[in-house]
Structure formats: C-alpha cells, structure tokens
Amino acid sequence: MGPMKELTTKLLVIGAGPGGYVCGIRAGQLGIDTIVVDFQRAGGTCLNVGCIPSKALIHAAEEFEKAMHFSKGDLPLGITTSAPKLELKQTIHWKDTIVTRLNNGVAGLLKKAGATLIEGRAHFKDGKTVAVESETGTQIIRAETIVIATGSAPVELPFLPFGGRVISSTEALALESLPKTLAIVGGGYIGLELGMAFAKFGTKVTVVEAEQKILPLYDAELTRPVTRRLDKLGVKLLTGAKAKGLSTKGDALLVTTADGKDDKIAADKILVTVGRKPVSEGWGIEEIDLDRNGRFIRVDDQCRTSMRGIYAIGDVTGEPMLAHRAMAQGEMVAELIAGHKRSWDKRAIPAICFTDPEIVSVGASPEEAKKLSPEVKVGLFPFTANGRAMTKIGEEGFVRVVARADNHLVLGIQAVGQGVSELSTAFGLALEMGARLEDIAGTIHAHPTQGEGFQEAALKALGHALHI
Ligand code: FAD
Ligand code: NAD
Numbered sequence: 001m002g003p004m005k006e007l008t009t010k011l012l013v014i015g016a017g018p019g020g021y022v023c024g025i026r027a028g029q030l031g032i033d034t035i036v037v038d039f040q041r042a043g044g045t046c047l048n049v050g051c052i053p054s055k056a057l058i059h060a061a062e063e064f065e066k067a068m069h070f071s072k073g074d075l076p077l078g079i080t081t082s083a084p085k086l087e088l089k090q091t092i093h094w095k096d097t098i099v100t101r102l103n104n105g106v107a108g109l110l111k112k113a114g115a116t117l118i119e120g121r122a123h124f125k126d127g128k129t130v131a132v133e134s135e136t137g138t139q140i141i142r143a144e145t146i147v148i149a150t151g152s153a154p155v156e157l158p159f160l161p162f163g164g165r166v167i168s169s170t171e172a173l174a175l176e177s178l179p180k181t182l183a184i185v186g187g188g189y190i191g192l193e194l195g196m197a198f199a200k201f202g203t204k205v206t207v208v209e210a211e212q213k214i215l216p217l218y219d220a221e222l223t224r225p226v227t228r229r230l231d232k233l234g235v236k237l238l239t240g241a242k243a244k245g246l247s248t249k250g251d252a253l254l255v256t257t258a259d260g261k262d263d264k265i266a267a268d269k270i271l272v273t274v275g276r277k278p279v280s281e282g283w284g285i286e287e288i289d290l291d292r293n294g295r296f297i298r299v300d301d302q303c304r305t306s307m308r309g310i311y312a313i314g315d316v317t318g319e320p321m322l323a324h325r326a327m328a329q330g331e332m333v334a335e336l337i338a339g340h341k342r343s344w345d346k347r348a349i350p351a352i353c354f355t356d357p358e359i360v361s362v363g364a365s366p367e368e369a370k371k372l373s374p375e376v377k378v379g380l381f382p383f384t385a386n387g388r389a390m391t392k393i394g395e396e397g398f399v400r401v402v403a404r405a406d407n408h409l410v411l412g413i414q415a416v417g418q419g420v421s422e423l424s425t426a427f428g429l430a431l432e433m434g435a436r437l438e439d440i441a442g443t444i445h446a447h448p449t450q451g452e453g454f455q456e457a458a459l460k461a462l463g464h465a466l467h468i
Helices: 018-029 044-049 051-072 088-113 189-201 220-232 323-337 366-372 387-391 420-432 437-441 452-462
Strands: 007-014 034-038 116-119 121-126 129-134 137-148 152-154 181-185 204-209 236-239 242-246 252-256 262-266 269-272 276-278 310-312 351-353 358-363 376-382 398-404 410-417
Touching: 007 018, 007 323, 018 034, 018 044, 018 088, 018 323, 034 137, 044 051, 044 088, 051 088, 051 189, 088 116, 116 129, 137 323, 181 189, 181 252, 181 262, 189 204, 189 220, 189 269, 189 351, 204 252, 220 236, 220 358, 220 410, 310 323, 358 420, 366 376, 366 398, 366 410, 376 452, 398 437, 398 452, 410 420, 410 452, 420 452, 437 452
Parallel strands: 007 034, 007 137, 034 116, 137 310, 181 204, 181 269, 204 236
Antiparallel strands: 121 129, 129 137, 152 276, 242 252, 252 262, 351 358, 358 410, 376 398, 398 410
8 A cells, every 4th residue: 555645743752652642641731733653552561561461460469379378377367268279361361451441541541632643653754754654554744843752672682582481571461371480580670570470379480680689779778678578489589690591402591600600490481671672773763863872862851852853751761761750751741842841850750669568769768868968867667666567467668768967858768568659659749849857757647557657767867756
C-alpha cells in the first residue's frame, strides 16, 4: 500500500508510555492539537511489561507464601489451612486482565482529553516529519513540535543473548509454568523484585551480582533487612560474582565467584536484569543528530533536546528510569508547549524497591547529605517499637530522617519495612514543601499506623523520641 495523505498537527508524541501518554493527556487538556503514536498497546513498558505486571506477580507471590505458612503452621495467628496450590497460568491471566483494563483506561483518557492515539512505528524523516508504519500502510505526520518518549529496553549480555532459557523481565512476567530453578544475573531492582516473587512461589533462585552488595543504589543499612529475608527465603546470593555464559549443555549458568573460582548454577531459566538501555537507535532518529549523554538523549531542565522543537522525556533521557519521573516530565513539557512557564524544579524523585521488605528513599542518604551540609542530624526509628508493625508481624525495618544540623531542614527520608511504599507519599511531600524536623514532629500522625514511625524518626533527630 502506498503512502497515505499527510497529517499535520501541532504536537506529535512518539511513545505512549507513562511519559508520552501523560504528555498527550495534558496537551489535550490544554487544547493543543495532539497525536500520540505507539506500535504497542497504550501504557508503555510500565503498564504492559513493567511496574504493573511485576507488582501483580509480587502480590500473588506474597499471598501464596502466606498461605504456605498457614499450611505449615508457621504463623502464630491461630490460622491453619491445607497445602495451597499455585496455578501460575491463572495468575498470569489475572495479571493480563489488569493490564488490559489499564490499556483501555489510558486510551480512553487520551480520547477524553482530545488527543489522537495512532497505532504504528514512528520513523524520523527530518526534524518536523515522521513516517508512521503500521499494518495498514505508512502515514506521514508533520508536526510543529515533537516529543520523543520511546523509553527503554532490557540490556542484553553478549555472552548470554536472549532466547531459549535466557530471558528478560518481559518473558519472566509471562511464564506459564514455574521454573524449578532460576538463575538471575543482576541483583538490582528487577532481579530482586522478581527473584523474591519466584522464590515465594517455590522456585530455587540464585542471584549473581557483580558488585559487592545487592541494590548498589541504596546504602547497606537499608538493604540489610532485604538480604536477611532473601536468606530466609532460601535465595542464594553470589555478590562480587560474574556471569560468564551458558554451559555447553545449555542447562546451567557459568559464573566466576568472588574468590575467583568457577561455578556452575543449574537453571531452568536464566533471567538477565543488568539494566535498561534507551530506545534511541534504529528508527531514523540518527537522521536528526541530537546531542547524546552516552546513548541517552541529552536534555536541559525543560526537556529540550539540542534541536529546536524537539523534546525528549522519560527513560530515553537516562536515570532515574522511573515511571513517575517520566510522567512528571511529560506533564511539564505539555505545559511548556502551551506557553506556560515551567522548568524541572523538583526537590526529589522518590525511589521504591518493591522487595520484601520494601525500600523507600526520597532525597539524600546520610552519606549524600554530608556532602550537602557541614553537619547533619539523623533520626532512625525502628518498627520493633511500632504497634501497628507488630500487629502485622512486620517489625523488621525502620524510618530514617536526615536533616541539616543547623536549621533542621530535611534533606532525605528513607524507610525499609513491610508496606512502606505507601509512606513515600508523605516523604515526598515533606521534601517538596521544604519541611523542617519540627514540621514533621509537630504533625499529628494517626495511631496505630506505620506512619507514626516517620514522626518518631523526626522526634528522634530532635533528641526526644517518645516511644524509644
Ligand atoms: P516506556 O514505558 O518504555 O514507553 C515507551 C513507549 O514507546 C513504548 O510503548 C514503545 O512501544 C514506544 N515506542 C518506542 N519506539 C517507538 C517508535 N519508533 N514508534 C512508536 N512508538 C515507539 N518504574 C517505576 O517507577 N516503578 C516500578 O515499580 C517499576 N517497575 C518496573 C518493573 C519492570 C520489570 C521494568 C522493566 C520496569 C519498571 N519500571 C518501574 C520502570 C518503568 O517501566 C519505566 O521507567 C517507564 O515505563 C518509562 O516510561 P517511558 O514513557 O519513558 O517509556
Ligand atoms: P538495575 O540497574 O536496578 O540493576 C542492575 C544490577 O545488575 C546492578 O546491581 C548491577 O551491579 C548488576 N550488574 C550489571 N552488570 C552485571 C553483570 N554482568 N553481572 C552481574 N551483575 C551485573 O537494573 P534492572 O534491575 O535491570 O532495572 C532497570 C531499570 O528499571 C532500573 O534502573 C529502574 O530504573 C527500573 N525499575 C524500577 C523499579 C522500581 O522503581 N521499583 C523496578 C524495576 C525496574
């Protein structure tokens, strides 16, 4: 089929992930003539093969493990049950129904805002023209402004190419039968979130991490409870170890351990989670020669690229590769295009690792804070002293508040514990509002909640915690 007639629009957004779809919705709300294009179902990595499906699986694993405990009489709650069974196929089907509902939800939101969603793969012709290829042919779109929101894809290791037993997170989220053994290369976000979930389902998991500790992004105090839990779940952790490739038979992962010895890990599946790379090649983007930051697209504090009229947002622009950062950038760019005065002035981007226990970090860690302020105060409140945590048998963990010693301005807040992901909201708000220790300490926190740990950590930094 030959080329169709050309479309012209004020704004073309390439990619309908969290960055692109939010940009499209906001632009539509602001009355900007907007087209969003994606060759996959709306929602991007996050909704289709990332945040949402992984959290669905993590939840199912949590429930299954709980049931297993009840069946073994392990918990002191007085609840017993017969041995639970897992039908992973049904779990995956349940996850898929959530994804589909959200796909439709995003498409509906774009429509409601007045933006047009077009299915197809975009290919740059020049800085104002894009060809969109789909099954029905090629559509040329000319746009005054273009937003690149093409996201990221899993990094492949040359000696462990994806295929067969070697899988990425995408395949791990769609397995219909449970692997007996799973070797994971990379003990970062994805490796540990999914590794723990599979361990709870009953898979024998081994994690191979190149650095000396798991989750190198977080400090040791925060990751310790996670390491302990991994141990309890029977997950074997090889830190300071290097994956080398597949065994000759193809049924095991070859590694060099920290002490330089060769080892062989039997594995039905090998999940490679060593980071993600930007989708910034192979679709004509080379034609427009944008400035780069490594392979990522370089942007300024308004997400402008080196070419006038072209913005880039989300994972394609680099770390932190988080959905909520992409969304915030998408919203800002839509408002900039509408002529609003905006720039990236966020104080902090919360980061959560949905392991068991969960880890939250907003702003500076104690070490980072020491670089920002000559003297810092750190208040740490353990959940062992929190009534609500005790009622949930989830006492492992703490809330930690880091502040300047002179004026008590809060520089960072972290927590580790069961369910602390929801505390990220309060932490983020405190930092964004420029809270001082006294503001948090002086806020009445409802009882009994784990959130009280936040108030107590601030009180502790002030030298007068009440419950410890
Ligand atoms: P993406 O979501 O990657 O979307 C890009 C879109 O662009 C895709 O839909 C793609 O099809 C489309 N596209 C690419 N090229 C073209 C083209 N040429 N033409 C048309 N369309 C194109 N983040 C969190 O904040 N919290 C989490 O809990 C979390 N969990 C995760 C779990 C996993 C397993 C993974 C893999 C990621 C997770 N992330 C999480 C990261 C999160 O998914 C990303 O940060 C987020 O999706 C980035 O959004 P984006 O809009 O930049 O790009
Ligand atoms: P990651 O950067 O979190 O972790 C990669 C890990 O692999 C690191 O610990 C690194 O030291 C290790 N590594 C690198 N090369 C290795 C090698 N050859 N052998 C052994 N270990 C090696 O990356 P990821 O887990 O793939 O996740 C990708 C991105 O997706 C993250 O950066 C994050 O932004 C996003 N994500 C976020 C969440 C969340 O917010 N909860 C969840 C999942 C993914």
